[in-house]
Amino acid sequence: MLSGDQPVIELRQVKKRYAPDIVALDEVDLAISKGEFVFLTGPSGAGKSTLLRMLYKAEEPTGGSIIIDGVELSSLSKSQIPQLRRKVGVIFQDFKLLFNRTVFENVALSLEVLGLKKDQLAARVRQVVDGVGLSAKLHRKVVQLSGGEQQRVAIARAVVNRPPIILADEPTGNLDRKRTMEVLALMDELNARGASIMIATHDDSLFNNTHRRVLRLKDGKIEEL
Numbered sequence: 433m434l435s436g437d438q439p440v441i442e443l444r445q446v447k448k449r450y451a452p453d454i455v456a457l458d459e460v461d462l463a464i465s466k467g468e469f470v471f472l473t474g475p476s477g478a479g480k481s482t483l484l485r486m487l488y489k490a491e492e493p494t495g496g497s498i499i500i501d502g503v504e505l506s507s508l509s510k511s512q513i514p515q516l517r518r519k520v521g522v523i524f525q526d527f528k529l530l531f532n533r534t535v536f537e538n539v540a541l542s543l544e545v546l547g548l549k550k551d552q553l554a555a556r557v558r559q560v561v562d563g564v565g566l567s568a569k570l571h572r573k574v575v576q577l578s579g580g581e582q583q584r585v586a587i588a589r590a591v592v593n594r595p596p597i598i599l600a601d602e603p604t605g606n607l608d609r610k611r612t613m614e615v616l617a618l619m620d621e622l623n624a625r626g627a628s629i630m631i632a633t634h635d636d637s638l639f640n641n642t643h644r645r646v647l648r649l650k651d652g653k654i655e656e657l
């Protein structure tokens with residue numbers, strides 16, 4: 433369970449340096465409350481993906497601390513990382529799908545650890561795949577799908593186990609306007625059901641005229657728009 437008033441995502445003085453002259457994040461402080469829906473923007477190379485990767489411990493900060501749902505990530509042992517990853521659904525910028533497996537298999541994979549019965553699992557997968565408009569392609573191999581369809585599989589896989597935190601890295605990068613709107617509506621729905629959401633994007637049209645919180649990464653710092 434996510435608890436009370438403490439932020440669900442917190443960065444304290446987080447620094448990420450890849451090389452002496454490449455500082456992706458420079459002592460960033462940030463707090464995201466439970467149930468918030470935030471956009472993270474900034475130019476290409478600003479560090480958006482880097483920030484997201486550190487939140488599920490795919491990357492370590494050079495300094496500072498990151499606290500997810502009350503847990504300091506640097507204190508997690510390797511064997512505790514799967515526990516963190518179950519709380520955090522990630523839509524990767526490069527999808528990371530199993531291209532020779534079907535849509536169903538890709539989405540089902542994140543559910544297998546939950547120990548659902550076979551028919552429960554299949555029902556859940558169908559429902560989520562339907563939610564991203566891919567029912568007709570449930571048993572197609574991912575390699576046979578278009579870029580936009582693959583992106584939607586990646587979204588379905590990230591949300592199928594109903595994680596309390598969803599991180600999405602350019603989740604609409606390959607989608608046309610109509611599909612982009614559908615994905616945003618899906619995110620809204622997940623947010624309404626309680627998920628905390630962070631979407632990294634350089635596409636201003638996603639958050640122009642939004643009432644959502646917008647953070648911009650620039651020169652290693654975060655500013656609120």
Ligand SMILES: Nc1ncnc2c1ncn2[C@@H]1O[C@H](COP(=O)(O)OP(=O)(O)OP(=O)(O)O)[C@@H](O)[C@H]1O
Nearest residue numbers: 450454456474475476477478479480481482483634
């Ligand atoms: N593994 C790495 N090794 C060295 N430098 C890296 C590595 N990953 C990222 N960088 C550098 O860190 C900076 C931030 O990269 P990052 O991928 O986080 O940017 P981004 O905001 O996600 O960009 P985009 O909008 O293009 O996806 C860039 O200067 C990038 O070249």
Ligand SMILES: [Mg+2]
Nearest residue numbers: 480481525601
């Ligand atoms: Mg990126």
